[in-house]
Amino acid sequence: MSFQTEMHPGVTADVPVATRGFVFNHSMLRVKDPAVSLDFYSRVLGMRVLRKLDFPEMKFSLYFLARPDEQEAVPEEEGARTSWTFSQRGILELTHNWGTEQDPDFRYHDGNAQPQGFGHICFSVPDLAAAVRWFDENKVDFVKRPEQGKMKDVAFIKDPDGYWIEIVQPSLLAGLGR
Incomplete structure (x- = not known):
């Protein structure tokens, strides 16, 4: 059987037939x-x-x-x-x-100032360190670098309008949240 979903309160176990193709x-x-x-x-x-x-x-x-x-x-x-x-x-x-x-x-409003709402979009990259160097070369503003804070191996940058963009390298995240 192929993966369907993680089960948590509020999650419907079966995909409603009417939503197939969404x-x-x-x-x-x-x-x-x-x-x-x-x-x-x-x-x-x-x-x-x-x-x-x-x-x-x-x-x-x-x-x-x-x-x-x-x-x-x-x-x-x-x-x-x-x-x-x-x-x-x-x-x-x-x-x-x-x-x-x-x-x-x-x-x-970028969604992260008060009152908070929208948070961020996310890009996955093949090499987080190389991406950080690229962002530095292009003078991109960082909200959080990968080595900062409690959540390592995750970066947040800002776009020109101040929206946050999470940057992740999937191979570094297998233990995230465990």
Whole structure:
């Protein structure tokens, strides 16, 4: 039998038939300046923009980013690529409300200041030490370095809007929480 779920209070043992085929597609972050955020996510974290959608009547744009496998066939035609994007897993949507980049005092709540809510997104990397060196070379702000605090081998960095990004090396985490 293949793994189904860990059981805890509140967890349903059986997957409801009506939810078969449901896929967690994306999480959305609002960004002040898309050029600054797109530079960070594409240059520092290696993500690619799969699709940009503009909504002029509502004055906002959506940027869908991911790390597709290099050999993965991503459709070129925009409609097909839009459909394909919404069928994937692990997409990051950056939402830009037009004009925020012009306001020097504008800032989104990062979820970690009081009152807390949203916490972070997470990237797994093949080599945590190499990733930390890369982030240092690119002057990325750290919330927590891997050697700091009680939870070792886990780093937290900040994106240009102050959102926290957890950085983990999966092979270092087998004993986490034990």
